[in-house]
Amino acid sequence: MRLAAGLAALAGIAVAGYLTWSHYVDSSVLCVGGGGCEEVQSSEYASIAGTPVAALGLASYTTILGLIVWDAPRARLAAAALALVGLVFSLYLLVVQLAVIDAVCVWCLANDVVIAPALAALTALRLRSWGPGEAPSARLGRGSP
């Protein structure tokens, strides 16, 4: 499961990396026929205070990958929490694409519908496999043994 989560994070890095790259470097060749990527990427929702949302995604996926590699219990928790933030934000971006911009970018869709939910599920499941519910607070020194 650690491998699957790592692969999901890598897929996220690839997609977010591509979208960040196209935002900065290749903005001159983005209208490539048919798809709505150019419309989504050029919309006002594609960046927050000058930072492309793709770059935020790239930073998040990289951090999650780092946490998966680290793999301490708290790293697992942090990875799951960060993946949850990513999932919620991806859902927001999905709604914006469908309801506001009225155009869908296939790369964004791959992230919002497949990668972000998969990563959130995998990181959460890994948390469960450690059995956090079975870890009494005593073990953190907060209760009786």
Added chain:
Amino acid sequence: MVYRRDAGTRQADLGAVPPTPKETRSQPSGRTVVVAFSIAIVAAVALVAAALLLRDDGGSDSPPAQLVDLESIPQDGLTLGSPDATVTLIEYADFQCPFCRAYAVDVFPTVLEEYVRPGRVRSEYRGLAFLGPDSETALRYALAASLQDRFWQLQHALYAEQGDENSGWVTDELVRELAEDVPGLDVDRMFADADGNEVDELIDRANAQAQVDQVPGTPTFFVRIGDEEPYRIELPLEPDAFREALDDALRS
């Protein structure tokens, strides 16, 4: 210690053997997990709120561009600028492409005022229509205007008014309204020419040339110096980047 941690991880993944005391001591409790997830949800909501509040205006939603004055600059079909200019900036573009609009609005005024108007550079437009029906409608009218050497005014006005992709924004009313503001343009003749053979030929020629030039998308820019083979330039759509590319071409 490393061995024990690795072993603990493997056991935990299998879910069969309880973790060693060493690991359980650092494991988050159920309460910690709930707190962490609550913070995550709050952070996510804050992020969405920030995204909505701080979203950047740009692209097709930015305000209409101020129309540039092109009256005193020579036009020949799809070319704008002095025939004596040694450098030609060639643009492949689609009327519906938001990045082409970004060029028209954010960069073209600089190219126009600093390079084309002083007679140093010519600007040549090669229209493609691959984003949908509105692309072709707009292109046909603009090419029809080019038959009267009035292409550039209408081109710029169409980009300034660019609507959502294939929403039917290129209406006859819009085109007529924009065209009537172009001095010297016979609007009725332009409408009549839009479906004519000459416009067909111009579209075919641009498509064939785009294939030869291996144009990957729009906008794509080439620079031609004198009669030399044009070379492709890949730039961010910013005035400074185009200044640098054109200065380089003018120096060589």
